[in-house]
Structures are given as structure tokens and as C-alpha cells.
Amino acid sequence: MTTPTAETTTARFGRLEHRGILLGLGAAQLAVLTIAMVIAVAGVYSAGMGGLVAGAGLWVPLAVAATASVRGRPVIQWLPLIGQWRARRLLGQTTAATSTRPLPGLGVLRIPGIAGQLTVTEAPSSGAALIHDRRTGVVCAVLRVSGAGFVLQDPSAQNGQVASWGRLLGSLCQQPAIVRLQVLHRSLPSGGSVRGWWANNAMAGAPWAARVLADLVADAESTGDHQQTLLAVALRPPHGRGQVLGPAGVATIEQHLGALVDGLKAAELHVDGWVTPDRLGSVLRASYDPDGAARAGDLGGTASLLGPMGVSEHWDHVRTDSAVHAVYWITQWPRSDVHPAFLQPLLLAPGTRRTFTLIAEPLPTAKALREIRRTKAEHAADAAQRARIGQVQDEAARAEDAELARREQDLIAGHGDLRFTGLVTVTATNTDDLAAACAATEAAAAQAMCEIRRLVGQQGQAHATGALPLARGPL
Structure with a gap:
């Protein structure tokens, strides 16, 4: 007698909405x-077909601009x-350089692609x-999280983790203070700490053996990488926009952060x-200078909240320190069932x-229902x-229409609605390697059954949103 095995829960997503009046x-x-149309009709009424042809230099480009699309836009x-x-x-707003002079005041952070400056304070209880x-x-806080090998687990354990993560996301819709949640997963070069230890502790050995091992460690530094997962949460302070974050506001924010940690632990993270x-500073610097972070290794904390030393934004890419x-x-x-x-x-x-980067913005139930019903009315008028x-x-x-009906049914049944945005930042040492x-x-996105589009004209802002764990809003 064989024991039946559980089937893994599948996922399916709706189409990207194309709204129109x-x-x-x-x-x-x-x-x-x-x-x-007004220009064309005026030409016909004033001079017949000759007026229509004469005004074609105006109404034809306008008609093309109104109806044609380029790269899906x-x-x-x-x-x-x-x-x-x-x-x-x-x-000159596409380039930026950081001054070596200290910033006026402690806890001040300036990031290219983000207007204004950010102030950083420490939560007294959690230290965040x-x-x-x-x-x-x-107000944003960043949390280091890790998993336990999801793809290696049996289907029943995977189903349990998927359900727990879904409950965590659903709970965000019941907390008005949470503005958005960002999950950031990145691969960073590693090996700097290994080479540093070898250079400081083992280079006094045999010259021949030392050279051989030094070459091996150098090769490991250039090829190895490690995975890092960060979770950033953006919260609305109790005193509103533009106010100084006082002790009472910090205490309220820490309560929400503690509840989030409890939810993550319940989701088996x-x-x-x-x-x-x-x-x-080191967490943010790794997004701009990954090679420098790998060479430095884990040098401990630093009091300097440093952004990039220099940024140069181009039409379809952005260049930072290294x-x-x-x-x-x-x-x-994916619009079909996937693992x-x-x-x-x-x-x-x-x-x-x-x-x-996955950005999840919880929508209040009333707002989500209004958006769904407005979209359904637009679809009905269009049909x-x-x-x-x-x-x-x-x-x-x-x-x-079917996706809108499903979302409306879920909301009426008591579930939450979230708006998801996915960004993928590709990093290389030069433009040739970046093209490859x-x-x-x-190709990897096609294997994952996802369609991706390279952003142009806004790479600086996109990099600040997709590569930094600051829970910024979508573009």
C-alpha cells in the first residue's frame, strides 16, 4: 500500500491591466x-479634399501619436x-558626485535618484x-531574513510555507500604518574576507605553497558569490508627513516592527x-560598489552613512562606483499554473x-473595490x-474581466488586495559584460514564464527603487 503524496500548490497571475476610457x-x-479629427474636419469643410491633404502634415502625426505604440507604450x-x-x-541632473567633506549633522543620507535627504535614527529597543x-x-526599516531551502522541501512543507506567506501578506491590508513591503534578493561577490584572512595569517608559510593557495583564493574571489535577502518595510508615522520623528512615534513604529517579526517567524522564515x-552604510554601498564590498569583507560597523561616490545615468543603464x-x-x-x-x-x-525586488503595496478594501468597479465600468463602456x-x-x-470578477469576490469574502511591482537589476563591471x-x-525570465521590459530614460530612479532596500514606491 502506497501513501499518497501531497501536490504542491500552484500559482497563477492575471494580465497587466490596460485601462482606457x-x-x-x-x-x-x-x-x-x-x-x-478637428483639424481634418476643418480642412475638409474649408477647402474640400485639398484642405484635408494640406492639413495632413498636422493631423496625421497627431493621429499616429494618439493611436500607435512603441515597445508596448x-x-x-x-x-x-x-x-x-x-x-x-x-x-546636469544625470550625474552626481559625493563630496569627501562630512555631511552637516549626523544621520543624514543623500542618495541619487531620491529627492531631498533622508534622516536616520536608531530605534531604542530593537536597534533598527x-x-x-x-x-x-x-519611515523605513530593513530586516535581514533567510529561508531554509524551499525548493528542497517536500510538497506539504512547501504548501505550508506558501500559505503562511499568503497570510502574512493578507495581514498587511489590515494595518493602515504599513505603506508598502519590499523583498530584495541579490547576489553579491564574495571571497574578500577569505583572501584578507589568508594574507594576514598564512602568507608566512612556504613560498611555493603560499603562491599556489593565493592564486586559488584570488580565483575564488573573482568567481564566488553569495545570496542575500533583505526585507524593507515602509510605515506611516503617527504624526503625519513632514514632522520630526519623536519618541512617541518611534515607540509606535517599533510596535509595528515587532508584529512584523512575529509574522515572519510564523511564516517559517x-x-x-x-x-x-x-x-x-555597508548595506547600501554594496548596491553601488559590489567589488569594493567584496574586497573589504565584513569590517564591522561604520558611523558613515555613505551613498555612492559617483553616479552617471544613461538612457538604458546607470554607472556607479565599480x-x-x-x-x-x-x-x-505567469498567466498559467506554475510552481x-x-x-x-x-x-x-x-x-x-x-x-x-518585489514591492507589495496593500490597498484598503474600499479603495480596491472602487478601482475594480471603475475598471469594470470602463470595460463595459468599451465593449x-x-x-x-x-x-x-x-x-x-x-x-x-474574469480577473476583475475574481478579485472582487476575494475582497467581498474578506481577503486583502495588494498591488505588486517586480524589478530586476542586472549588474556587471563594464558595458560589454552588461550586454551579455x-x-x-x-533568457532566464523566459524560463520563469515572465515578460520583462528594460526601462529607459529613468534608470537612476529605477536603480534607487529596485537595488536599494528602502521600500520606495513604484515608478
């Missing part, structure tokens, strides 16, 4: 298309992106570094401790340095207009 066109597209949305990029280049952004009115202010980076946005998650570990090709592929002009509703629209790493990343 009429026939899939947004407000800006409809406005530009209306202007094009309407042309009308490319214009402000290109304009902002050129304006920032003219104003509380990163306060007065401009956005949120190992909590390795909060990132303290003296460790925050690396170049390219940020991808996950536009489509919960479907991201394994992206996360654990050897030889490529990647940083994967009626298509039927009026004789167009047949495609299967993609039916799939979106990007090709490997695109």
Missing part, C-alpha cells in the same frame, strides 16, 4: 485624437519621458535604523536581525549578479462601443 485609449490619447506617453530625460541632461523621508512622509545605523547596472520591469507574471518556485531561474542562476461599430471582443478583454548579462537575464 474608449476603445482602449486613455484621456491624453483621446484628447490628441480629437484635435487631429503609446507614443503619447513617450513624449514626456523623452522631454524629461533631455531636460535633466541639459541641467529608522530611515525617515519627510518628503514622502514614510529565519529573522537574522534588523539593520542597525552602523551597518546601513559597476554598471540595467533595470528591468516585470510587465507580465511557487517559478522565479528560481532569475534568482539563483550562477555567474550573473542580479537584484530582484458597448466595440459592439456598436461591429468589433468583436477579444479573449484578452474576457480574461481581464542582460541577454542571460532575458
Whole structure:
């Protein structure tokens, strides 16, 4: 007699929503298309077909800009992106250099891609570094976490962990103080501490053996890497935006942080401790200078909250101290049943340095229901207009309607709704290696049944959002 084995729970995601007021066109597209039609009709009424042809130089580009798409984005949305990029280049805002002079005051942090400055204070009970952004009115704390080999466990244990993680995410929707949660998984070069120990303790041995082992350790430094998982949570302080974080606010925030730690432990995750202010600088620096972090090893805490020494943003990549980076946005998650570990090709592929970021923003139930019903009304109006002009509703629209109905049923049943954003940051030492790493990343995304799109014109902001554990909002 054989004992039946449990089947692993599968995951499936909905399509990316494409909202539109009429026939899939947004407000800006409809406005530009209306202007094009007015110009064309005015030309016909004023001079007949000759006026229509004469005004084609105006209404044809407007019509194309309103209806055409390039790389999945309407042309009308490319214009402000290109304009902002050129304006920032003219104003010199695409490059930044850090002064070697000390910053005025302790606990001040400036990061390229983030407007204003961040203040860092220490929580008295947990020791966590509380990163306060007065401009956005949120406080962020970073936690080191680790797992126990999810892919190696049996299906029943995997199902239990998936259910526990789902309950943790669902509980976020019941806590208004939590603005967003960021899970950051990155691969970093390792070997610096090994080589440092060997140079300081073992180079006094036999010359021949020392040279051989030194070469082996140097090779291990250049090829080895280790995985690191950080969890950043952004909270809304009790006194609102722009206020100084006082003792009462810190105490309230620590209560939420303690509840989050309890939830993570219930989800069978190992909590390795909060990132303290003296460790925050090294955690952030690893995103800008991975080679320097590997050479330095773990040198302990530092009182310096240093960002990058220099940043140069380009159209499709960003260059920092010792690396170049390219940020991808996950536009489509798997739309068929997949194993919960479907991201394994992206996360654990050897030889490529990647940083994967998942941002989860809990939505209040009332707000989520309003968005769903507004979208359903837009779909209904769009379907009626298509039927009026004789167009047949495609299967993609039916799939979106089914996904909206499922989400509404879940909300009515008491479940929470979260908005997810996925970013993948690819890191290399130069642009040639970056091109090869990007090709490997695109292939790995295809294996994970995800569709990714390389962001352009906003790589600096995307890097600050996707590569830094600061729980920033999506782009």
C-alpha cells in the first residue's frame, strides 16, 4: 500500500491591466485624437479634399501619436519621458558626485535618484535604523531574513510555507500604518574576507605553497558569490508627513516592527536581525560598489552613512562606483499554473549578479473595490462601443474581466488586495559584460514564464527603487 503524496500548490497571475476610457485609449490619447479629427474636419469643410491633404502634415502625426505604440507604450506617453530625460541632461541632473567633506549633522543620507535627504535614527529597543523621508512622509526599516531551502522541501512543507506567506501578506491590508513591503534578493561577490584572512595569517608559510593557495583564493574571489535577502518595510508615522520623528512615534513604529517579526517567524522564515545605523552604510554601498564590498569583507560597523561616490545615468543603464547596472520591469507574471518556485531561474542562476525586488503595496478594501468597479465600468463602456461599430471582443478583454470578477469576490469574502511591482537589476563591471548579462537575464525570465521590459530614460530612479532596500514606491 502506497501513501499518497501531497501536490504542491500552484500559482497563477492575471494580465497587466490596460485601462482606457474608449476603445482602449486613455484621456491624453483621446484628447490628441480629437484635435487631429478637428483639424481634418476643418480642412475638409474649408477647402474640400485639398484642405484635408494640406492639413495632413498636422493631423496625421497627431493621429499616429494618439493611436500607435512603441515597445508596448503609446507614443503619447513617450513624449514626456523623452522631454524629461533631455531636460535633466541639459541641467546636469544625470550625474552626481559625493563630496569627501562630512555631511552637516549626523544621520543624514543623500542618495541619487531620491529627492531631498533622508534622516536616520536608531530605534531604542530593537536597534533598527529608522530611515525617515519627510518628503514622502514614510519611515523605513530593513530586516535581514533567510529561508531554509524551499525548493528542497517536500510538497506539504512547501504548501505550508506558501500559505503562511499568503497570510502574512493578507495581514498587511489590515494595518493602515504599513505603506508598502519590499523583498530584495541579490547576489553579491564574495571571497574578500577569505583572501584578507589568508594574507594576514598564512602568507608566512612556504613560498611555493603560499603562491599556489593565493592564486586559488584570488580565483575564488573573482568567481564566488553569495545570496542575500533583505526585507524593507515602509510605515506611516503617527504624526503625519513632514514632522520630526519623536519618541512617541518611534515607540509606535517599533510596535509595528515587532508584529512584523512575529509574522515572519510564523511564516517559517529565519529573522537574522534588523539593520542597525552602523551597518546601513555597508548595506547600501554594496548596491553601488559590489567589488569594493567584496574586497573589504565584513569590517564591522561604520558611523558613515555613505551613498555612492559617483553616479552617471544613461538612457538604458546607470554607472556607479565599480559597476554598471540595467533595470528591468516585470510587465507580465505567469498567466498559467506554475510552481511557487517559478522565479528560481532569475534568482539563483550562477555567474550573473542580479537584484530582484518585489514591492507589495496593500490597498484598503474600499479603495480596491472602487478601482475594480471603475475598471469594470470602463470595460463595459468599451465593449458597448466595440459592439456598436461591429468589433468583436477579444479573449484578452474576457480574461481581464474574469480577473476583475475574481478579485472582487476575494475582497467581498474578506481577503486583502495588494498591488505588486517586480524589478530586476542586472549588474556587471563594464558595458560589454552588461550586454551579455542582460541577454542571460532575458533568457532566464523566459524560463520563469515572465515578460520583462528594460526601462529607459529613468534608470537612476529605477536603480534607487529596485537595488536599494528602502521600500520606495513604484515608478
